[in-house]
Amino acid sequence: MPLEVYLKAARNATHVTNASGDVVFVGIDDKSISEVGSWPWKRSTQARLIEQASKAGAKSIHLDIVYDGPSTRSEDAKFSEALKQSGRVVLADRHLLGTWGNFKQPETRPLPQFRKHARTASISTVYDFGGIIWNTSLSGEIDGKEVPTFAASLADIRGVPNRQFWIDYSINPESIPFLPAADLLNGRFAAGSFTGKHLVIGLDADQLGDRFWIPGWGKMAGANVQILAAETLKRGMPSSLGAAPGMILAFLAALVATLATRPRRIAPLALALAFLILLAGPLVLEHFYLSAEVVPGLLLVSIVSGRLSYLRYKSRARVHEQTGLPNFAALRTSGKIDRALVLAKIHNHAEISSSLSEAEQQDAYRQVVARLSAGDRNDLHQGDDGTFAWTVANGAPIGNHLEALHAMFRSPVQVAGRQIDVALTFGVELGVSRTLPNRIGSAVLAADEAWSEGLRWKLHDPARQEEVNWRVSLLGELDQAIDQGEVWLAYQPQLDIKSGRIIGAEALARWTHPLKGPISPSEFVAAAETNGRIGKLTDFVLDRAISSGAAINRRRIDFQVAVNLSARLLIDRELYARIETMLSAHGLPPSRLTLELTETASLQDADSGLASLCALRDLGVRIAIDDYGTGLSTLDYLKKIPASEIKIDQSFVKSMRVNRSDLIMVQSTIALAHSLGRSVVAEGVEDQQCLDELSQMGCDVAQGFAIGRPMGVRELVQRLQIRTARRAA
Incomplete structure (x- = not known):
């Protein structure tokens, strides 16, 4: 109902019209009450209103006031005489009319002495919850007789069967001619302004009540509603079609x-x-x-x-925009998740997407879909990252079919005159008891493994699932392990070959898992570096190593501590400040710390990385190139890195006695390093014969099992003290 009201009011506002002017409203308003006196006025005063209106030539005088009770005899007589003399007055009565619930408006009639000299018309109306009178009628029944309503009387409609009609509120009520009742009493109106017109005399003051909401116009006198209903009838008979x-x-x-x-x-x-x-x-x-x-x-x-x-x-949400194929969300509700899952992955999906327009991408993937759908397959589903999946019956010969599909992709797809190669492998997952997201992930992993191993397709191995789960949680557990003390440092001694003295040690991170036991450093260190999580581990190793190195040097033992540094950390602007703070806090001279930069790791930002290394060198920290010979071994690299030390990778040292090429590599590296003014550390020295050969070549420092295995800091201190005591003896 409220919305219907607002829509109707909005429609009315689009075609507002003015009243005809045939009906004039004479209002008992605030001005009239101020001049004449408070309402109700004496009936002799109201009789004067009738006399004045009759003299002015009004066609009819409708009194929108109920005269159902007596006044004084003389006053009623004067009013009755005015009605008789006028002969054109219409008095208001009310017929029985329901409103809300069981409420009935009482039937009211003018006094019989007044009805003798005037016609009557009904002013009964029904209003809604908002105080709006939407509809009225042509007549009402009083004392068993049909009596016209004010609207019908004002519109000069007689003898028409009764019916309801809606009031046209697009007629502007402010365009209805208006005259204060006081002005009518005192003759303050233009001559001829009422000739041949209908007058409605009614209440028009807030304090007197009888006010209703007129949609789009606000609260107005009830007489305005009666006049608008009459104006509506003058234009036609409205009909309602309902809903x-x-x-x-x-x-x-x-x-x-x-x-x-x-x-x-x-x-x-x-x-x-x-x-x-x-x-x-x-x-x-x-x-x-x-x-x-x-x-x-x-x-x-x-x-x-x-x-x-x-x-x-x-x-x-279940359809891929490029091809219109159902996506993996649709696969979840397909009812086929108890079958073997096959997944095709396009490994150069990013390159294809970046080099083709949207229309060209759609063309390319339509051709891919056509090839994958060979054999009338209609259950193909597409992911958002160049993946396609479908299901097959368990036990079906998958291998031969995938080999045939892969052969179809040996020829490129043709897009806009260009040949686009599609690098694709397949993964197969048979674990039907697992959830679909897990199965899709396993199939993707199998496809990735097939790509890295040079295969066309690969079956996911459920036995490797535990290993996959461990790799996923490894980094999160590593952070906790550092905080909980599960990660500790081992130190591998370094021997000065000429003096035969232990001059330092390399700090190596070790992780003892409470359930899995010792975790290989090659596993957790590589994972941390690959996934950008090496910072916390490096800070932990640096702090512990610097602390241990400072404690050993305070025992009057000249000792160098070496820590591996990932090239990825060189772009960290806070690295220099953290190292300087650690050295100062533990009291270790910067010259006693060696940072070993892994030679196999390239500098992500060459300028920024070199600047960081130079700043650390200027601080007094020694820089070493670690694992020399296994990666970026160029003269330009050696020239740029401000290193004072080169560490030959153990793979060359261990095999130099059986492989002449490795022997030449070790010899040339020592000679090259010395020519550049840098010392040489040989890793992987496992026996005395190897140590003797390195001594003959002029190598400076040796590190390996022949010198000492990685050990805890207490064991290292005891060994250093024993060697010092022997030299003193």
Whole structure:
């Protein structure tokens, strides 16, 4: 109802018209009360109103005031005489009319002595929850007789069968001619202004009540409603079609939208058209004085539109935009997750997406889909990262089929005159008892492994699932292990070959897992570096190593501590400050710390990385190139890195006695390093013979099992003290 009211008021505002001027409202307003006195006035005063209106030539005088009770005898006599002399007065009565619930307006009639000299007309009305009178009638029954309403009387309608009609509130009530009652009493009006016109005399002051809401105009006197109803009848007889036409239209639109063969195009068009007709249609109908309730129809259209939009959203959420194929969300509800899962992965998907326009991408993937669908396959699903999946019956010969599919991709796809190579492998997952997301992840992993191993397809091995789970949780557990003291440092001694003295040690991170036991450093250190999580581990190793090195040097033992540094950390602007703070906090001279830069790791930002190394060198920290010979071994690299030390990788040292090439590599590296003014550390020295050969070559420092295995700091201190005592003896 409220929405219907607002829509009707909005429509009225689009075609406002003025009243005819045939009906004049004489209002007992605040001005009149101020001049004449408080209401009710004496009936002799009201009789003067009738006399003045009659003299002015009014066609009729409608008193919108109920005279159902007596006043004084003399006053009533004067009023009765005025009615008799005028002969054109219409008095107000009320017929029985229901409103809300069981409430009935009481039937009221003017006094019999007044009815003898005047006609009567009903002012009974029904108003809604907002105090708005939308409809009225042509007549009402009083004492068994049909009595016209004020509206019918003012419109000069007689003898017409009674019917309800709606009031046209597009007529501007402010255009109704108005005269204060005091002005009528005192003759303050233009001559001839009332000739041949109907007058309505009624209350028009807030303090007197009898006020109603007029849609679009605000609260006004009840007489205005009666006059607007009469103005409506002067223009025609309004009829109401009710809610049925709107509901029928909405139902037909809903039927078309839900049963259309092409719902994506037809449904929005049908529903939008129905919505527009329901909004604009009443404007056309009201031009012919027909009205219709449209909110029920609008509600039905809105519900159907919302439901179809939701279903379309769910459908689009399960369809890939490029190809229109169902996506992996649709696969979850396909009811086929108890079958073997096959996944195809395009490994150069990013390159294809970045080099082709959207239309070209669609063309390329249509060709991919056509090849994957060979053999009348119609259950293909597409992911967002160049993956496609489908299911096959358990026990089906998958291998031969995948080999044949892979062969189809040896020839490129043709897009806009270009040949686009599609690098694709397949992963197969048979673990039907697992959830679909887990199975898809396993199939992707199998496809990746097939790619890295040079295979066309690979079956996911369930036995490796525990290893996969461990790799996923490794980094998170490593952070906790550092905080909980599970990570500790081992120190591998370094021997000065010429003096035969232990001059330092390399700090090596070790992790003892409470359940898995010792974790290989090659596993957790590499994972941390690859995934950008090496910072916390490096800070931990640096702090512990610097602390241990400072403690050993305080025992008057000249001792160098070496720590591995990932090239990835050189772009960390806070690295220099953290190292300087650690050295100062533990009291270790910077010259006693060696940072070993892994030679196999390239500098991500060459300028920034070299600047960081130079700053550390200027601080006094020694820089060493670690694992020399296994990666970026170029003269330009050696020239740029401000290193004072080169460490030959153990793979060359261990095999130099059986492989002449490795021997030459070790010899040339020592000679090259010395020519550049840098010392040489040989890793992997496992026996005395190897140590002797390195001594003959002029190597400076040796590190390996022949010197000492990695040990805890206490064991290292004890060994250093024993060697110092022997030298003293």
